Amino acid sequence: RALRWRPIQPERPAGDSKYDVLCKEEFIELKDIFSVKLKRRYSVKQQGSGTLLGITLFICLKKEQNKLKDSTLDLINLSEDHCDVWFKQFKKILAGFANRPKSLKIILNPQSHKKEATQVYYEKVEPLLRTAGIKTDVTITEYEGHALSLLKECELQEFDGCCILSVLFSSVVCVGGDGSASEIAHALLLRAQKNAGKETDRILTPVRAELPLGLIPAGSTNVLAHSLHGIPHVVTATLHIIMGHIQPVDVCTFSTTDKFLRFGFSAMFGFGGRTLALAEKHRWMSPNQRRDFAIIKALAKLKPEDCEISFLPFISSQDLQERKVEGSPKSGDKDQWQTIQGQILNVSIMAIPCLCSVAPRGLAPNTRLNNGSMALIIARNTSRPEFIKHLKRYASVKNQFNFPFVETYTVEEVKVRPRTNSAPNLEEDAGRHAAASENNFPWNVDGDLVEVASEVHVKLHPRLINLYGGSMEEM
Numbered sequence: 001r002a003l004r005w006r007p008i009q010p011e012r013p014a015g016d017s018k019y020d021v022l023c024k025e026e027f028i029e030l031k032d033i034f035s036v037k038l039k040r041r042y043s044v045k046q047q048g049s050g051t052l053l054g055i056t057l058f059i060c061l062k063k064e065q066n067k068l069k070d071s072t073l074d075l076i077n078l079s080e081d082h083c084d085v086w087f088k089q090f091k092k093i094l095a096g097f098a099n100r101p102k103s104l105k106i107i108l109n110p111q112s113h114k115k116e117a118t119q120v121y122y123e124k125v126e127p128l129l130r131t132a133g134i135k136t137d138v139t140i141t142e143y144e145g146h147a148l149s150l151l152k153e154c155e156l157q158e159f160d161g162c163c164i165l166s167v168l169f170s171s172v173v174c175v176g177g178d179g180s181a182s183e184i185a186h187a188l189l190l191r192a193q194k195n196a197g198k199e200t201d202r203i204l205t206p207v208r209a210e211l212p213l214g215l216i217p218a219g220s221t222n223v224l225a226h227s228l229h230g231i232p233h234v235v236t237a238t239l240h241i242i243m244g245h246i247q248p249v250d251v252c253t254f255s256t257t258d259k260f261l262r263f264g265f266s267a268m269f270g271f272g273g274r275t276l277a278l279a280e281k282h283r284w285m286s287p288n289q290r291r292d293f294a295i296i297k298a299l300a301k302l303k304p305e306d307c308e309i310s311f312l313p314f315i316s317s318q319d320l321q322e323r324k325v326e327g328s329p330k331s332g333d334k335d336q337w338q339t340i341q342g343q344i345l346n347v348s349i350m351a352i353p354c355l356c357s358v359a360p361r362g363l364a365p366n367t368r369l370n371n372g373s374m375a376l377i378i379a380r381n382t383s384r385p386e387f388i389k390h391l392k393r394y395a396s397v398k399n400q401f402n403f404p405f406v407e408t409y410t411v412e413e414v415k416v417r418p419r420t421n422s423a424p425n426l427e428e429d430a431g432r433h434a435a436a437s438e439n440n441f442p443w444n445v446d447g448d449l450v451e452v453a454s455e456v457h458v459k460l461h462p463r464l465i466n467l468y469g470g471s472m473e474e475m
Ligand SMILES: *[C@@H]1O[C@H](CO)[C@@H](O)[C@H](O)[C@H]1NC(C)=O
Pocket: 268, 271, 272, 273, 275, 346, 347, 348, 363, 377, 378, 379, 391
């Protein structure tokens, strides 16, 4: 389980062992090792394999604030025989970590954040994967939706043909921001439906994704990766993948009354949706610029939405148990929908905490990645200054929900239905298409703009996909 050693510091460079000083014992846990190599010195004159110096272990260190860092440990020994024994033994131990991926399908969005994703991958991620002996197959996406069509078509399991078990452990890695990450998660889940022979027009009980997904934060927003790793840090994300730190994560389905829309982890309606819609109209600005611009513009035009929100409160299995004991006639009854109506400014529906730079504790700090529930946060109509005060509170550790116009619920399902008071104008048949798009309501689903005219039904599905990341307990 662990490797212990005492470093020897020779008193003199000549190395008369009588004078060697034994230092304090040090140790590492074997589970923190991710690669072993023979260390050799090569010289120009020498042909062949060079002079053996010993073995090098590559280890993953835990640093402050959820950060992981790679490091090396050199064990010096000039004997080919000794090194060979140790090398083989470490190889055997490493092969025993079954969760660690052996080959990865990398999907890289070159357009992410100032087009830096390619550089991030080849400078920081790829060298670590190579050291870990992980095979990679990189696709650089060429258009929005490319990842989706790629994953729908190709036979992913072919990426790992080296041993039978590893078929189960090959994974997909996204290098990009929230848009790419969410598209790939959606694609993997759609694929699982199809492979199970289920329809994808309406999805009631989705099938779990077959392959785990790794997220390398390289976008202008990295809420998903930040929530998974506790920090938007490329090396940390890479090491979680290499070390095989897999965790199951809750996912939502978004549907209208008659059609499945997509899978996602978080959504905003009202102010959060309108801000994104405004930003999308100004794509020529840099991502940060257009986000700030859109927030200011949306605040200037701040207007509540008349809507009806129904939700199914989350009942933990413990609560259910207690109800049964009390013998209430409705024990075990899941049909406990509640409804809220009125003028509403902003709604957040979040299955994960949604950590980001403006909200270090998360936009939904009371949610976990996989505790089977999601946060429904509703900001009712209020004055502009009060609403701004609420938004600003996300940046602090103070309770951002401590306002009379903000309500929070822990839920399993939500239906949001805007109530358009303008009656449909039947005479304007020709202009109907234009009118329809005007009556669409913008939703922000994981940073993607989704426009829907009617009711949207959001349902939580516990532990639907495996993602690489640190466990919340440790954080
Ligand atoms: C409202 O919108 C902003 C962003 O536009 C978002 O950050 C915030 O979490 C949203 N939710 C609530 C309930 O205010």
